[in-house]
Amino acid sequence: MSESSSAWDVIVLGGGAAGLVAAFHARQAGASVLVVNKGLVGRSGATITSGGGVSIAGQSLRALGLEADASDTEERFLQDTIVAGSWLNDQQLVESMVTGVGEEVGRLVDWGIKFTINRRAPGHSSGRGIHVSGVDMQRALTRIAVQAGVSFREDFQSTQLLRRGAEVVGVLGLDRRTGAVDSLYGHSTVIATGGATSNWSLRTAPEELSGEGQRMAVEAGATLIDMEMTQFLPCCLAAPAIWRGLQFPWILGPQSGVHAWLMNRFGERFMARWDPTRMELATRDMVSAACATEVYEGRGSPNGGVYLSWKHLPNDIIDHFPSMSRNISADWQWEGFDMTPLVERIKQGYAIEVAPAAHFSLGGVRVDRGTHTGVPGLFACGEATGAMHGANRLSGNAGAQVLVQGRVAGLAAAHDARQRRARDRLADNHGAAFSATVAPFEKRDGIAPFELKEQLSQLAETSLGPVRTAESIAQAQTALADLKNSALPQLACRTRDLMWNRDWSDALECQAAFTVLESALLGAAGREHSIGAHQRHDHKATYSGPLTHSLIRFDAGKLVRHTTPVAFPFLARP
C-alpha cells in the first residue's frame, strides 16, 4: 500500500480491443505503457463476446485490394450509422470512424488476423464489413500488445483516478490477487474500461462491465454523455439460468435474416404495429422496444418475455442453418453450449420465450474525435465513451469504433505524456482515494455488498429497460437516493481474507453502479420523448423536435444534468 515514485508514460485502463489497440499505438510512439485490467487480459472484457466483426465501407475494402461492394461509400456508411442512431450521434465521431477504419483494417491484414468479408450486414444498406470472431480478435490483439512490449497489471480493479489539481496523474485500485490497494502513476491515462451493462440483471455482457471507468472519469471532471442510452439486444434467452442472456434465438432468427415470428401471448405478430414492412427484421432498438412494450402492456409470456416462433417454417430451413452460419457447428454447438435441446423444441413447433437483454452502453465518457475528455492527462476510447452510435448501434460498428478510437487515444496519450512528463505528478487526492477504496474492507458489520448489487440491478431492470415512464424513473431516483444514504455507507466485508475478496470487489462495483444508474436516470428523466433505445411509454409519439445530448457533470459533489444541442456538421437532419 505504498506510493510509487516513478511513473509510466501511458496507463491504459482496460485490456479489451480498445485498450490493447491504444496500448499498441502508444508503445509504437515510444511510450512506456502499462495496461491495467480488472481480470485477465485476453480472458475478460466484452471483445471476446463480440460476434459483429468490423464495419467498413466497401470502397475502403477495395482500396485495400479486397473484393467488396464498390457502390458502398464512406458517405453511405456514415449515413446508415446516423440514420440508425436516430440522428443523436456525434457526427464528428462517426466521420472519424468511417474514414479511419480502412487504415485500421489494413493493419489487421498486416498483423495476419484472419477475417472474411461480409455478404450481408444487418441494418446496413450494404453487405458491409468484415467478420472476425471476438475470441480471435482478442487473441490477436493480446499477442500484438505483448510483442510491442506493453506491460500488464492484471486482476487490478481501478477505483479512483489520482489527480494533481485538475490533471490526472494515475490510478488507484485494488489488487484482487493480494488485497493491496496500490497507486499507479502515469503521465497520461486512457480509459478503455468498456460499458456498464453488468448493472442490468438480464444482459449479454460479461461480469466485469460495471462502469468504474465512467465513474472515475466524471469524478475527475470529465462529462458523461447520453447515459440513458443503453442498447438492448432483442430475443435473448431469459431461462433456464445456465442460458440466461444468450442471444442464440436472435442469431437463429432475425439477425441472420431468418423470418422467425415474434408473437405476444395472443399470438399476434405485434411488430406489424411498429414496422409493417420490415417486421422482425427491423433495427434492434425497435424490436427491443416492441417486445418490452408488449410485456409492459400486459401481453407478454409467463416469464416476462414474448414468443419467438419458427413453426411456420419447414424444418429444413432450421436443419440447413448451421451450414450458412460461421458460429454454429453442424451439431448445434454454439459458444460454450450444446443448443440441441432448444433446437429440437423449436422443430417440434414450440415457440421460445425471449426478452431484450442489456447489450451495449451507447452513452459514456464524452470525448472529441481526438479522444480528449477535456481533463488534462485523461483520454477515453471504445464502449466506455458515448455518442458515437447515437440512440442505436449498428452491428460491427463497435469493432470499427475500438480500432479507430483505440489508435487515436494511444497516439494522443503518448504525445500528451511527452508534454507532461517533466511535471510534478504527486497526487493531491491520494488520501481520499485510498480511504474510499478501503472503506468497505475496514467495515466488519453492515450490509453484504451482493445484496445491494442485486437491488441495484433490479432497479435498473424496472426503470431503465427498453421502455421507461416518468413514474418509474422518478420512483427509481428516490429509491437510488435512499440506498445511497442508507446502504452504500453500510457496505461491509464479511471476510478478512485479502485474496480474491469478492465482497470487497462487489462493494467497489456498487460505488460505480450508483454513478452509472444515477446518470442514466437523470438523462432518462430529462429526455421526455422516445428515441431509439430510449422509449418513453408516456411519450410514444414520433418525435421530430430539437435534439439534445444529455450531459452529466460532477458539480460540488453532485451529479448534475445539462444539455447541448446535437450538431449536424456532415449530414443535415431532414
Add this chain to the structure above:
Amino acid sequence: MLMHLTLFRDGELRPLDIQLPPPAGLGLGIDSWEGASVSTALQYAQRVFEPNLGYSLSCRRGLCKLCAMRIDGEVKLACTVPLHDGIRIEPAKPKLALHDTVVELSLVREKPKRIKPGRTLEQTAQPQ
C-alpha cells in the same frame, strides 16, 4: 443439492462440502439446480455460505475460459456445466492453484521484478 468442493487455501488442498437449499424462492429465477451452472452455484455459495470462497467468472458463455475448473475429474468451463447432486469441483491444476478454485491462467504475466515503470522514452527500443 450437495457439492463436494476441493479448495486451495494457505498452500494446501482442503475439502469443503456445501449443501445447497432448493433454489425456488432464492431470487435466482430457477426451480431446480439442474438448470443452473456450476458458476451460478459457486456465486450463490459465496453469497450465502462461504464469504471467502474464491472463483473466477467473466463471460458466462464458454468463450473466455476464465472459469476453467476440474469438474467430476475433467477440466471444464464452470459457466457451461449444469449442476448435479454430488458434483465434485476442484482447481483445474493444483500446481497452478492460487486461491480456492482460482488458478493462474494469465496469458501475459511477467515476472514481478519486470513489472515496474521507469523505462523512459529515450531508453525504449522501438518494437519490431
